[in-house]
Structure formats: C-alpha cells, structure tokens
Amino acid sequence: MKAVLDADEASELLRASIAGELPDERGRFGPFGGRYIPETLVPAFELLERGIREYLPSDEFQQEYRTQLRDWVGRPTALTFAARLSERWGTKVWLKREDLAHTGAHKINNAIGQALLARKLGARRVIAETGAGQHGVASAAACARVGLPCRVYMGVVDMQRQAPNVDRMHRLGAEVFPVESGDKTLRAAIDEALREWVSDPAGIYYLLGSAVGAHPYPYLVRELQSVIGTEARQQMQDLAGGLPDVAFACVGGGSNAIGLFYPLLGDSDIELIGVEAGGTGDGLGQNAATLATGTPGVLQGCYSIILQDEHGNIQETHSISAGLDYSGVGPEHALLQALGRVSYVTASDDEALEALQELCETEGILTALETAHAYAAAKRWSRDNPGKRILIGNSGRGDKDMPTLARYAARTNANAAA
C-alpha cells in the first residue's frame, strides 16, 4: 500500500476515474479503498456486494429509486442564484440546494437508496450510525418509508450537540442507541454499528451514511449521491448559461462532495475544491482536516488518509460541526487529492460561523454548519477570482444547529462583554 503515484500511474488513474472504472474489482481507487473488515463481517459484505451488483444497475431498482427521489425526496432540488451574496463577493454564486431535500440534507439521497436495497436484500432490520444526526434522521425516515425497523447508533457527545435531530429520529419511529464508548462521536458510533452487524449479518442491513468504510460502501454512496452533481451540471447549463469555473463542497466523510464532484470530474476546466473543518487551529485534535493534514492508514474498513499519531492510533478531532468531525475521509477523495484533480482546503469554526450568518442575512438561507465551511472557502477564493462562476453544494439546512449556534453566540457575547 503506497500513497505516492508516479506520473503515468496518475494519468491512467485519472482517466479511469473519469471513465467510471473505479473502484476496481477489489474496491480500490488506485492505492486507496479496499476492504479491511473482521472475518465475521465477510459474509455480510459479500451479500451486500452481490446485491449491489444485481440490483443497483437494474432498471427496476433505478426506476424505484428515481421515483422515490422525485416524489418523496423532492428532486430535482433547486439551483439558486445568490444575487446579493454575488454582489458582496464579486463573483457569481450558484447554490445547489440539498437543504431542500426531504429531512433537510443530501443524506436522504443515500438513505432512501440503501433502504430500498435493504428491502430487496431481505433484511429484517436496518442499523445506521450518525454524527450530526442528519444521516440518522434520513435513515429513520427512509426506513419508515420502506417499512423496516431502524436503530441508529449515535455518540452521546453528538446526541447532546444535535439534540433536535435525536427527537426527530424518535418521532420517525427509530431507536437511537447512545454510544458511550471511544470518542463518543461518529467514529465510535460506526464501530458500535459494525459490532452490532456482526451479530446478525444476514438479518441486518447496515446503512452507512457517507462515502467511507469498506468496499462497496464508498462506491455505493457515490453512486447514490451523484444525482447532486448530475442535476447541478444540467441546471448550470440551463439556468446559469454554462458550467461553473469552480465547485465547492464541504467534506466530512465526503459524500456530498463526491456526489457533487464526481459528475464534474471530466470537465477539466472546472476547479474542484473540498473544504474540511479547520476547527480552532492547526494542532493535533483541534480540527478535522483529514486530507489537509493527515497521512495514509486504515480506519474503519478502508485505506485512505486519516488523522493518526505516530503509533497508528486515531486522533480525536474537533469541529463546531458534528457532521465534519471525523478522523477519516472517503478513499476516492484520497485518490482525487493524490491526482491533483480536487484540492482540499480548510475553514475554521469561526469562519464557518461568520459565513453561515452572512448567507442568512444576504439570501435568507439558514445553512448547516457543515455547509458553512464551503461558503467560507468560496468567499476567500472569490477575492482572487473576481467575476468567476462559483457552484456551491449547499448540503443541508441549519435548523439542527440552532442549539450549537446559540451556545457560540452566547460565548461571543460573553467575550464582547468581558
């Protein structure tokens, strides 16, 4: 496993990537990806992989999936021209409105697709992990929609900072399982869900929420999220009169970003920029800037870039946004970074807060804290690129973040008063 590519390998991998040939048979995106799982889970993954191979490309599944996206999720989501923001920034800013999707974020595209798959595979129940709670809510809703019981694993730290989403999951009939182990956030929740899956690999479907983990999840999630970029590409041509010069998306595990970027990979004139959580600073544990500061390693099933110490222990992370607060990242992003096709930058907690407020006041859109990171980076970029066309993946709405925002506002006020 090596993460450095020579020029020939790189250009071949870029071609393969654009051509849709990745991941390969073994679940690899170049050096990244693969399937690092306990032997106990091997049958479950093989079942899943066979299911995906059989159902995902089938007309029947695709039609069922497209129908749910249109009639229940509310796709296509809008493309909004942000006139007042554009004026402030000096660029032309277009927003792909995943916040308008049912349950309020892009997560639902993946959740309903996998819930349909779970039903096809004959699962008796579904488990899922969640960080910000958006994937948990999306999973709860999708499972209700297809008629499967759902249990969501959630770290107790996240349960606290995303309390509104916990209530929503309960309302939607899901069980929320509080995870007290490990870092008590998303990473621990994934571990806990995997442990549960082992107990009944055939009866349980594990509905993973981002483009991470062992093969075939990064592939499956990308396929289900690509609708974002496919729609946005068409809408830019229809409404903006042409493709963007640059596209921004925030990167936690990387699902909304890969969903937006993947259909644009072949448009070599479009600059693609992923934005990670810069947290409170550059120090270890102060951020979740995996691609920006991490190193290659294996975490939760795949070889990718991760945040780890010299002994290979995973680093705890910090971000104001629960959804970006993860020490790993999808392997396809690791490849796209290695290839130089996508660049990855960071935005700090404070920059995200400021960007969130600016968008509220100029466009009347309360975006998710995760998403706000993409705005902060896009604003910076605008300074050096006046007049350019920017596409931003507005991955979710910020209603869930009200308690966090209130806490930070209180802190800021207290500082101001002091």
Place this chain on the structure above:
Amino acid sequence: MKAVLDADEASELLRASIAGELPDERGRFGPFGGRYIPETLVPAFELLERGIREYLPSDEFQQEYRTQLRDWVGRPTALTFAARLSERWGTKVWLKREDLAHTGAHKINNAIGQALLARKLGARRVIAETGAGQHGVASAAACARVGLPCRVYMGVVDMQRQAPNVDRMHRLGAEVFPVESGDKTLRAAIDEALREWVSDPAGIYYLLGSAVGAHPYPYLVRELQSVIGTEARQQMQDLAGGLPDVAFACVGGGSNAIGLFYPLLGDSDIELIGVEAGGTGDGLGQNAATLATGTPGVLQGCYSIILQDEHGNIQETHSISAGLDYSGVGPEHALLQALGRVSYVTASDDEALEALQELCETEGILTALETAHAYAAAKRWSRDNPGKRILIGNSGRGDKDMPTLARYAARTNANAAA
C-alpha cells in the same frame, strides 16, 4: 351585511367564484370580506391596492415571482404517493409536499411574493405577524433575500411554544417583537403590527401571513398561494392518473387551504374539505373551530365568520397547533362554506397528535401539527370511502413542533404511569 344567501345568489356567487371574479371591487366575496380599518390606515391600503393592481398581473412581476419560486423556494414541490398510509386507510393517498418548500411550509410562497411587492412599492422596511412562527421565518427569509429589514410581531405565548422558530428568525436577521398585549398569540400580534403600520404607512410594508384581514390581503394571499393547487392539479393528472375524489387542507387563517382549493373549485366532482382545530372539546375557548362553530362578524379588517361571544368580543381559542390557533378565518372560506362548495370539519388535539405519529411511522414524513389535522380528518373520511383518491395539502414540516410534541408526550407518559 347578511351571511345567508338565497339559491339564486348562491349559484351566481359560485359561478363568479370559479370564474375568478371574486373578490369584487370592494373586496367582497359575496357578503364576506371588505375593508374594516382605521382611517389612519386607509392611505396604506390604497397604496397597497394600487400596487397590486399595477404589479401583480404584470409579466415582469410574475416572472420575477416564478423565478424565486423555482430557484429559491424549490418549486414545484413534490407530490408523494403515500403507499403505506394508503394501505392502512384503504384509500389512495397523495400528499402535496409544501413541507419541502424553503423554510418548511407553504408560508414562503406568500412571503416571497409580498417581499417582492414591498420592494416594488419602495417600502423601507417590512413588518409581519406570526403565530406558529412559520410565517415569521418565511418573512425573515424573504426579506433577507430581497434585502429589506424585517420586524416580526409574535405573541409571547407563541414565542414560548414555537421557540425554535424564534431562533431561526433571529438568525435570518429579523427582529422579533414580543407581543404582551391581548391574548398574547396571533391575534394580538396582528393588532400590534397594524398599530405599528399606522406610524409610517408609506415607509412600512405589512406582510400579512394568511388569507385574512382587510381587502386586498385575502385576495393577494390567495393569488400567491394558488400555486399549490395549480401544481397539485397538474401533478395528480401526471402522476396519479387523474384528479382526486377529495382534497383536504388544514385551516387556520386559511391560506394553504385556499391555495390548494381555489384551482380545484371548478372541478365540481372534487369534494373539498377544510379541517379546523377541534382542540380539546366543543366548549367556548376549547378549540379554534371558527367555521364549524362561529358566527358572522368583523375581526381585524374583514367581515367573516369569527369566534365571538354575544357581546361581539372575540373568543380566545385553544389548539395544540399555534398556526391554527386563531379566532377568525379568511372571508373566501366563509363564502365557500355558505355556498356549500367546501365543507369544514374539525380534528381534535389528540387526533392530530395521533395522525402526526402515524404519518411519521408509515411514510417517514414529520408533518406540522397544523397539517396533522388534515390527516386526522382524511383518515376518518377514508373509513366511508374505500378505494377513493385523496389529495392532502401537506402544508408544513413538524420540526418546529418538537418542543410541543415533547411536552405532550411527557403528559401522556405521566398519565400512563399514573
């Protein structure tokens, strides 16, 4: 002013209503409607009426409005076939998904339309009232989008029971003005907003949130909300294979209901049913069942059906849903009831809670408490009408209701334990 019509009058009014000839020049829907306002507000209303006459039908305004609806609000909203609910109820249930509109309810259709109008009229700032907070959030967002400052009047009782929406308004840059007078809910908030308007009729635009009040508001709001019914009618033909047998909508002031019903009035085979808040019982003050139990009178600018005592004082109301908790109703509904074209029924607090939960668990849709009343009535109707096609106006999402739901769940659990 008389509220009883003879047969000839009635059939002529029904024709006029379907033909779009109402309200008449004086703002009348048959006997109902009109403009009962202080002389101090007359210039403001005349300005507004002239503005509406000049701009609303213009191609320029319509195009601007349609563009905002498509690109910012996210219209058309989806039409969802509720497969599992249909199976339970024995009918075929279709949902018009206003919960997917930006900010989470139909209120935004009206708010952005009026905000555009306010800008055209040269207003320096916008004021609005809110009950459930949905119209306040929608107004705050719409004003941010068009670049006008916004102040929202909200009763302190409502501020408490819809706390998440208060935070959202603040985030969106609006000022929330706590109304301590009167019943401290929607009615008092409207009074307070009108009082403020008087202080600067030319500089202020009053963005009213429902199809109530003095002419031209009931007309204006209906025109802006009719997009709901127009889309739903087309979608039923495209997706359901034909028009519904019946359409249900909850009725507070009546804006989502008139928006859904108005484009269906001419389809005489479609039964139209408005659902009011039955609260905790039939007693005065226990509900907000205006049309079901009220009498003709003048409240806040128009002659309609209202809840009042024998002395003409307005009755306080109760509903679990802040958005239905109003003693009046739009004058067009009063006419449609008098004509027998729409029937108005009630659903109790408990029925609404139960319906909300059923929808969550069968379709993965967390609907607003207001909206839940429509489901409760539709479920009852299904018992006697197996196999029929039902269209339900899913006016908003229930995220804002989480605190209320938590309170009621706690009460129910306490009862169960006792």
Place this chain on the structure above:
Amino acid sequence: MQPHERIGEAIIAANKDGRTGLVPFITAGYPDPGTFASSLQAIAEVGDVVELGVPFSDPMADGMTIQRSSFAAIENGVTLTWIFDQLDPLQGSIDAPLIMMSYLNPLLAFGYAKLASRARETGVCAFIVPDLPYEESAEISAALDAEGAGLIQLVTPATPADRLKLLASASRGFLYAVTITGITGGSSGLPPDLAGYLDEVSAVSPLPVCAGFGIRTAQDVDSVGKHAAGAIVGSALVEVLERGEDPAAYLRQLR
C-alpha cells in the same frame, strides 16, 4: 334639532365662551364599574361633550393605556348593554351630549336598529367607530340617522384633500381630526405642523373640528384650540382614573 346636532352646538357654545371645546374620553366602567355613574357625572360637569369607550377585545387602533382599560372593563363585565342600562337612570342629570366610541363588532352583535333606539333613549348622540372607514359605513349610518344619531368621521394628516372633503361632509356632530399618524396614547407630543393641518381641516369642514390623539396638557389644549374648535383628551384622562385621581380636577386645569 336632531340629537347629533347637539354636539356641534355644545362645542360652539364653548368657543363662544372663549374656550376650546373639551371632549373627555373614558373607557366605560373603568377602573370600577361601581363608580361609573358618578365619575361620568363629574366629568360631564367639566366636559362640553363626553366620549364613552365601549370596551372591545381587539382594540387594534388603540395604544397600551386604552387597551389596558378595555381589557379590564371586559373582565369586570362591562358590555354595551350594561352601559346603556347605566345611562338610563342618568337621563336628565347630564347636560353634556354623549358620544360613544366602539369598534364595529360589538355594534354588529348588538344590532344596528336596537343600537339607534337605545342611543336616542340614553342621550347618546353620535358614534365613533375606529375600524369603520367611510366606504363601509352606509348601513350603520342609515340605521343611526333614522333615530337622529350620527357617525363621526375621522381624518388624519395623511388624508388626501379629496377624501378630506368627502369625510368632512359625511361627518355628524363634529369632524375628528387625528393629530398624528399613530395610535392613541402616544407620548411623543403634538406634531410641529399641527397648526397648518388643523387650519386646513377646519377650512373644509362644515362642522366644528375636534382634534384628538396625544393631547395631555393645558398647553396642548391651548395650542390645538387656536386652530380647532375642540380637543379630545383620551389616554391622559384614562391614566388619571387609573391612578385613582380626581378626573374633574384634571379636566378643570385643562380648560
């Protein structure tokens, strides 16, 4: 002479005395229904015309003071019926013509025909209905006219000239000139261009013009009196009652 004509006459009589006509407003039955009759009599001794507020649950055109008095009076059981019943035994003991201020809905609920006849029986000569613009007033005007009672129209600084003429000619008793574009009880004082506005209204009006909103002091009455026939004192008087002070004494120092 029709009852409503008594109103203008009372104002003009005051003017002839070299005084500004004084029109005190009280919310009927506030703060204490038990003292309504006696305080009305005391006020009517000083006022040239007395305006009685009928409490209503939605006083949308009023400020905090009158809202508060209105809600309290309703709590204490004050209704239009009750007010008329209180006035019955006072017939003959009150010289000043009475007018009533009421939002439309209580009048609608009472019934227009009965309203007009009870008004005649109890010496109520005219009505001010703050949420009834001229355009919607034909029906109630007709009913009141039949019993000699009138509807007092309001004009404001924002009323265009045409409309001012229309309202001036439609009014009965006096023409109510609202001094500010706001609600009752504003404490911001009188506007600077008041004189010009009141002169203009007075020039157009065939009836005496009474100015209202924001009049609290003898100096206010004085400055209004230079350009209008009468001054209406509302919120300030209600506050006097609220504080339990002597309304007649307060009114006397305004004259």
Place this chain on the structure above:
Amino acid sequence: MQPHERIGEAIIAANKDGRTGLVPFITAGYPDPGTFASSLQAIAEVGDVVELGVPFSDPMADGMTIQRSSFAAIENGVTLTWIFDQLDPLQGSIDAPLIMMSYLNPLLAFGYAKLASRARETGVCAFIVPDLPYEESAEISAALDAEGAGLIQLVTPATPADRLKLLASASRGFLYAVTITGITGGSSGLPPDLAGYLDEVSAVSPLPVCAGFGIRTAQDVDSVGKHAAGAIVGSALVEVLERGEDPAAYLRQLR
C-alpha cells in the same frame, strides 16, 4: 523450525499431555504497564501459547471489556514499540510462544519489515489482525514470512466451506475458530451447535484449531477441547486482571 511452527507444536504438546491447549489473551500493559513483564511471565507459565493484545484506538471487533482495556493501555502510553521493548529483556525467560493481536493500522504505522524483524527478536511467532481479511493480507504475510512469523487466519460459523478451506490452508500457527457470530466478550455462552462446527473446521485444517470468543470457565474449555485442539481465553482473563486477581490462578483452574 520457523518461529510460527512453534505455536502448533505447543498446542499439540498440550494435547499429548491430555490437555486442551490453553491460549490466554491479555491486553499488553493493562491494567498497569509496570506489572506487564511479571504478569506475562506468570501467565506464560500456565498458558501453552500467549496472545498479547496491542492496544488500538478503534477496536471495532471487540466487546466492552477489551475496548476498555485497550483505551486504558493507550492512556498509559502502551504502544507497539513499548511492547517490543518490554519483551527484549524477557528473552529466554518465557517458554511459551507469543502471538500478537493487533488491528492493522498500528502495524502499518510501525512498518511491516521492522515489525517482522522485531517479532523475530522478541519471540513473537505470529499475528492475529482482526480487521485484515485474507484478501488484503498478501503484503503483510510476505513481510512476516520473510522472518518466519505467520498470520493466523480466523474462520467463523458463517464461513462457507470453500472459504474455510482457503483460510485453513493460508493460516500459520493455528487456525482461529471464532465460536460465535459476534464480538469478543459476549456473555451469552457458547452456541449449541458448537461441536459440529468445530469438528468441521478441525477436519479441514492442516493446523491445530483453537476456538475463541466467549470461553470463560473450565467447563467451556472442556467442551471446546473435545472438538478443537486449543481454547483462547480473552475477555474473561482481562476481567480477572481488571479486578486485580491472580491471572495464573484463574488460568490454572481452567486447565
């Protein structure tokens, strides 16, 4: 003889003694890094093969007990480097072959070549890598092989026959038969169809089969021993250490 061959030999020797091979598992440096060397020596007196757990921040295949011990060990500074350094001076004083259980990432971070040589130097004969399925194991296997160390493969009751054969032939040291489809430390006891499963695995495996997961009592060791060559005792032993009890005594009563 390659180091990894010592493992099977030790198990077979126990069997020849009429005993089930006993493979105690401890999390290295838990509960107290200071007593690691001495408790390892005590345990190695009783165990036929000793399995040392390398603590990792994400022990996804482990239950609460081993998670807890793993996090505590990391807190106390236990790393792979530290473990090897502790083993150096013990060379010659421990007869039982050692194996290491580690998730992949700490091994990756350490480097495969260095891992293999340090293993040879410190008497670590094989590795169990719970998150490394056979398909991903070629690279590390090659590195270990070069130094005579091996990779122990795991099979489970859900492993299909073909795959069982593949894993059995790929394993080094022994073949690890997971008794339950769950995580370590389950308290649900051993499954009823255990015998058949272990017989089947033993029939296929060219190496001794050791059963692990859920083995806590002498009776468990006994029933496992009828159908497998060895028994791995993990969570139960870690709990003994956690409670500060004597691990050697606990292990002795299992034999």
